[in-house]
Amino acid sequence: MAVKSNIKNMVLSLTLVCLVCSVLLGGVYNVTAEPIKKAAAARTAASIARVLPPFESEPQEHRTELGGVQFVYYSVEGAGIAVVSTTAGFGGPLTVMVGIGEDGLIVNSVVLSHSETPGLGAKCAVDEAFRGQFEGFDPASKRLAVTRDGGDIDAITASTISSRAYTAAVAQAYEVYKKVSGNE
Amino acid sequence: MSKLQILTKGLLKENPTFVLVLGMCPTLATTTSAMNGLEMGLATMFVLILSNIVISLIAPVVPDKVHIPVYIVVIASFVTLLQLLMQAYVPDVYETLGLFIPLIVVNCIVLGRAEAFASKNSVVDSALDGIGIGIGFTLSLTVIGIVREILGSGSLFGWKFIAGDGILAFVMAPGAFIVLGYLMVLFNKLAGKQ
Numbered sequence: 040m041a042v043k044s045n046i047k048n049m050v051l052s053l054t055l056v057c058l059v060c061s062v063l064l065g066g067v068y069n070v071t072a073e074p075i076k077k078a079a080a081a082r083t084a085a086s087i088a089r090v091l092p093p094f095e096s097e098p099q100e101h102r103t104e105l106g107g108v109q110f111v112y113y114s115v116e117g118a119g120i121a122v123v124s125t126t127a128g129f130g131g132p133l134t135v136m137v138g139i140g141e142d143g144l145i146v147n148s149v150v151l152s153h154s155e156t157p158g159l160g161a162k163c164a165v166d167e168a169f170r171g172q173f174e175g176f177d178p179a180s181k182r183l184a185v186t187r188d189g190g191d192i193d194a195i196t197a198s199t200i201s202s203r204a205y206t207a208a209v210a211q212a213y214e215v216y217k218k219v220s221g222n223e
Numbered sequence: 224m225s226k227l228q229i230l231t232k233g234l235l236k237e238n239p240t241f242v243l244v245l246g247m248c249p250t251l252a253t254t255t256s257a258m259n260g261l262e263m264g265l266a267t268m269f270v271l272i273l274s275n276i277v278i279s280l281i282a283p284v285v286p287d288k289v290h291i292p293v294y295i296v297v298i299a300s301f302v303t304l305l306q307l308l309m310q311a312y313v314p315d316v317y318e319t320l321g322l323f324i325p326l327i328v329v330n331c332i333v334l335g336r337a338e339a340f341a342s343k344n345s346v347v348d349s350a351l352d353g354i355g356i357g358i359g360f361t362l363s364l365t366v367i368g369i370v371r372e373i374l375g376s377g378s379l380f381g382w383k384f385i386a387g388d389g390i391l392a393f394v395m396a397p398g399a400f401i402v403l404g405y406l407m408v409l410f411n412k413l414a415g416k417q
Binding site: 042043044045048049052053056057060063064067068071074075078079082156157158159 | 255281283284285286287288289292293296297299300303304307308310311312314375376388391394395
């Protein structure tokens with residue numbers, strides 16, 4: 040290599056490389072900022088559409104606090120609200136979006152992110168027999184807990200902890216619903 | 224070394240996964256299915272080709288003592304670029320690969336090629352080297368992914384041919400080591416090495 044490693048050359052080349060890279064990344068960031076925002080919004084909209092009955096109006100994002108924890112929820116005119124609820128699963132945080140209709144019944148729920156064991160706890164994201172139990176569930180007359188804990192939800196075989204976490208997430212979302220619907 | 228040799232050495236003679244045994248972290252972690260392995264391989268290849276090209280261009284004017292930091296800045300920039308582009312245009316893929324995209328920065332294949340090849344060779348040769356090693360890495364990851372997906376989930380590229388679950392251990396970390404080990408033996412046997 041022809042260039043000598045004196046302090047001037049080292050400072051100069053590092054500064055120059057960092058400068059060029061920063062400018063380049065700044066430019067790309069500006070170009071991609073809009074599509075990234077759109078992609079994130081599309082994901083949220085798709086999840087909301089899955090947990091609430093068909094709706095026309097634009098979902099409104101809100102924040103609330105319950106028991107010292109921040110919750111994000113989306114209210115949709117004429118359909119209900121969709122609450123994002125996180126609990127501790129078997130392998131890490133389990134985040135579920137729960138749609139609750141205006142009649143106070145749970146419409147549907149969908150897993151947004153999880154790190155449960157593949158083939159066992161991860162089934163809570165796809166197992167229709169399990170997830171189906173929440174559709175139309177009335178938390179006012181039935182208990183949102185797995186049968187082993189005296190509730191009305193049958194846990195996935197060999198995945199009690201994940202089932203419990205999912206059920207707790209739904210129950211927590213219902214608490215948020217109770218709080219915000221009381222205020223509205 | 225001829226251009227063709229540079230391009231093809233990544234497949235067999237210097238296969239990054241089975242012969243050089245580099246970049247094991249993404250190899251083991253992301254190959255839970257054939258598609259994941261393929262996507263991870265392509266993402267790494269993108270960074271590898273671009274960083275090889277740029278590093279071969281700037282190598283003559285980079286002082287010796289700071290060449291590693293300079294290379295890392297270049298590689299990190301391309302990884303960030305890839306991250307932004309993936310988030311914007313293929314958010315689902317980005318979601319699956321998650322943490323392993325930023326970790327390409329410290330993938331020893333990328334820095335290894337910059338050090339061992341790109342800094343000493345012409346732009347064209349470095350680009351070919353990037354493509355060759357990239358293809359080798361992508362194919363290796365896809366093969367591991369195929370084996371793990373067939374055994375672990377009973378499916379191939381998402382197409383399910385066994386109802387229910389496969390041998391779940393193969394989807395998890397221990398299965399990754401087992402598959403990698405056996406494939407390495409098989410590969411070296413077929414490639415004619417002892």
